[in-house]
Amino acid sequence: AQSVAQPEDQVNVAEGNPLTVKCTYSVSGNPYLFWYVQYPNRGLQFLLKYITGDNLVKGSYGFEAEFNKSQTSFHLKKPSALVSDSALYFCAVSPPGGSARQLTFGSGTQLTVLP
């Protein structure tokens, strides 16, 4: 069975500082990995995905994530945080060739960027 872990419920960072939101996964084979962001009372917005290729993936709003196969991690990063980045972030995984039904979400990390 596949699983996703987001070890931090809450991450606080000062505006302008770099931010990292952690994600580790467990799945057979090479996974498909995703990051989504959710603003209050809103649905999820797609940020970026890793399918294959370059381990560093760039996504929306200046976010990027690095796929590390040996550490089974897919941490989300941004060089300089904005107050508007404050939101709930979800990592998700699906096995290669798996149906969309097999998308598994992490528990979410609340990011707060302090002015």
Add this chain to the structure above:
Amino acid sequence: GAVVSQHPSRVICKSGTSVKIECRSLDFQATTMFWYRQFPKQSLMLMATSNEGSKATYEQGVEKDKFLINHASLTLSTLTVTSAHPEDSSFYICSARVGGGAPGEQYFGPGTRLTVT
């Protein structure tokens, strides 16, 4: 980009009544849509997979007779919460796959906040 809408965004109903939530793909056709439930400060839990023209596939523990799903067209899926009770109060989110997208790549609606009094 692919846009998914939900209606209503917020609904309050009395215990024992039924509520219908609509999920529409606005600029693409979705043969498959998904319904999730999210409790406060928790992750999304997949409830069911909605397939156009066929019966929905429910996840274990989800009551089929309570959460009725109909996927009548390639752009519309509905979730009806029947005989709602306060414990059904939650945030319901639908999503849809874009044809040709990577497995797991989904576009999400803005969600519907259901409150049962």
